[in-house]
Amino acid sequence: MSDDASLEDIFAVPAMGGGAPKEGFPEKEMFSDVAYQLVHDELMLDGVSRMNLATFCTTWIDDKARRLMAETVDKNIVDKDEYPQTAALEQRCVRMLADLWHAPDPASTRGTSTTGSSEAAMLGGLAAKFRWRARGGTGTPNFVCGPVQVCWEKFARYFDVEIRQIPLSGDRLTMDPDQVAAYCDENTIMVVPTFGQTFTGLFEDVAGVSAALDELQRRTGLDIPIHVDAASGGFLAPFTAPDLAWDFRLPRVKSINASGHKTGHAPLGAGWAIWREAADLPEELVFNVNYLGGDMATFNLNFSRPGSQAITSYYEFIRLGRIGYTRLQTAIYSVARHLAQGIAQAGPFEVIHDGDPQRGITAVSWGLAGGQDFSLYDLSDRLRARGWLVAAYPLPDDRGDETIMRAVLRHGFTHDMADLFLADVDRGLQHLAAHRPKTPLTSEDGGGFTHNATAAVPLPGAGSQGKAPF
Template sequence: MANSSQSDDIFAMPGLSRTAPKGGFPASEMFPQVAYEIVHDELMLDGVSRMNLATFCTTWLDDQARRLMNESLDKNIVDKDEYPQTAEIERRCVRMVADLWHSPDASRTLGTSTTGSSEAAMLGGLAAKFRWRKRGGTGIPNFVCGPVQVCWEKFARYFDVEIRQIPLRGDRLTMHPDDIATHVDENTIMVVPTFGQTFTGLFEDVAGISEALDDIQAKTGLDIPMHVDAASGGFLAPFCAPDLVWDFRLPRVKSINASGHKTGLAPLGAGWAIWREAADLPEEVIFNVDYLGGNMATFNLNFSRPGSQTITQYYDFIRLGRTGYTRVQEQIYHVAQHLAAGLTATGYFEMIHDGNPQRGITAVSWKLTDSDPGFNLYDLSDRLRTRGWLIAAYPLPADREDEPIMRAVLRHGFSIDIIDLLLADMERSIEQLRKNPRSKPLTREEAGGFTHSAKAAVPTAKATAPKAKSNSAGAKSNSAGAKPNSAGTKS
């Protein structure tokens, strides 16, 4: 073996003269700088995260946030006895988020940090299932939702709960209040409005759905709670649409999930589950463990996980406060509206969501105005990728699967200048596609990663039309075994 005195150049060192290990576990060791260079160089083949308009997740952090992440990489947040100040920081964050979402008892309600909004959503669903059982519920529980992110289909399958997804009809792209009555019954554990829909970025009418459930209770006696999936909207509306009522101001809302690592501005791996009041989280969901140095309560699906994301989230909260979050989020909406205006000006696109903070999250979604402009959205998405832009193109959910759309998610770190560069590349891509049309346009399957529909890993039963039930407020719809039609996985 050559030694380091023969050459100081990294690329002349042993280990880089052969291909990197790719199969079985490697037999020999290598210098750390060589191993680093191999991994570092391979990662150059990834897309640039800042240019990824398909992801909802944070792709920009300031230097202080990165320092805190590095300084707390070795803190296990579940070890509350060994890391009591990290535990205290988590408690502070729970109280802050509960206050932000108008909990009637923010200082004493229960909540937890999670690895993301998917885990938080499942915790909310499990709490609803346990509350339903405690009330005497028997049989197969169900929950009602509109077009949802795939984590809810996972919850249904993994925890044996029937999912009743309300199909899109007419020009509707969200679940509407008048859809609810025909889908709920005595086994409905919750209705789940999506406050920032994955497909389009639109808010569902949480207050209207709550009123519809009030009417159902008055007519049938069914008292059905709500869980709000605010994965993306939970850290936007409180600052940019504060008069929009969607949270614990509605008594029927018992729990809310959100991603800190989306519009909460925290790094990847941060989510929040908050309950309206402590009584809304059943004791059966809480575990007490005493083998880590002290007795502690936990109600996460994961156990050991880093505390750095929660620590950095707290940094964001105290650095920005309400004033700072409002300023930052309003600017992101401004950037989104600039993109929507530029896309509309091309004449090729019709906006579905134009970045209006009263209607949805900091995203823009659109479809073609012409059914045959010489290209389709999959072609355009593929062409933009040659310039490094990652923008999702995918079909709408079931019953609208022949309608492809595109969606760009704007996040902290995007500027007007960057959007102008994107619009210029968009116009060049359209011109090239029109001058050199494909003999056969791309399909959603050929577009690979740019399609955004979840596909079942195992054969599933085909969804059936709702079947009327006696002595209930409605009917059954799609089961947990129905073909998923979500907009992809939560990050």
């Protein structure tokens, strides 16, 4: 058998007579066509990525982006001496993002591509910790946030920083700026608003948090910086809500992280960390290495990785520009608003985020009105039977008894697909009405999301961790 045997031959060769190797490292080799077919066929069991409304990540890229990815997958982005043009494209992206996010001097700011916004967030947190230490900070540092993505819990645990999560109060679904000062003290290295909250898709009020910290500084002298986690919103608001102040227009914002592979149209593995000014990235975080052929600076958590994600990001930036990004992002917001209207009309739902570009990302989130004999986990299960993956999960602490669903819409999700999804929601509701579950599914039954997060910190005076004097 030749290595380029036809498909008909592959299914009759001896190697296909048993299962794919699963236990232990295989002893024998096999033809590449056979190995490919085995892997290809197993992956058929995965879901269809474009029907996955739980993920925030890119599920559609154009053919030229795929071509660039394939052509540059062997370029090691850290090896700037060997691949100087890849390094140049990365730095062009940094300057473009600094300009997009209104840095005072985009040409001199510092930033880097990362494997995603989780790495970028940790770099922003480490920079804040090092700046705090340089100011004379001692003891255990802390940072203040609302409901956050797990990367911030990892940052707190891995780098020995106390996380002070403000619990949801009343009917609020985001961090309340009026409560921020009560959680801050001399060991607070930063406050982290989430610009596109994971749970609901809503924007947290960065300008409100900044104003609260301005007032705290006026009263106490504490000058606490902001790091904005703009994992999803960083590539949306500049084009669809340009007057919304959340970025470096607010002087207290010292750094921003964002995922190019979420709403930036880049492939998986593309994130960005940008600092307001060069001085906001402490030199202690920058390492110079000379064993790849030349002296070069690096300040990432990892080292070797493909340059293809940064290259493809640059391709998208120059292909679309401000006009193109505005057109594409406006289109997906339009689909989100259409879906939200359909959800509101479909059944006993209460829409939380309706895809308004002034309030949040291109997502729709909703809860279930009271008095129903099924749960959102039941509905999620019915939708999964039709191929749709939709997240259902409890809200964070202090509202953890409330379950919501969230559909994240990305480039490639069309008006027609929204109609198909709404038809399946209606079909699922009809099924649940005709076959009422004896016991509604729970998060564990449905394989849904459960929190393992650090508990939110109550207000000082009510058993607070790290009681703040202000």
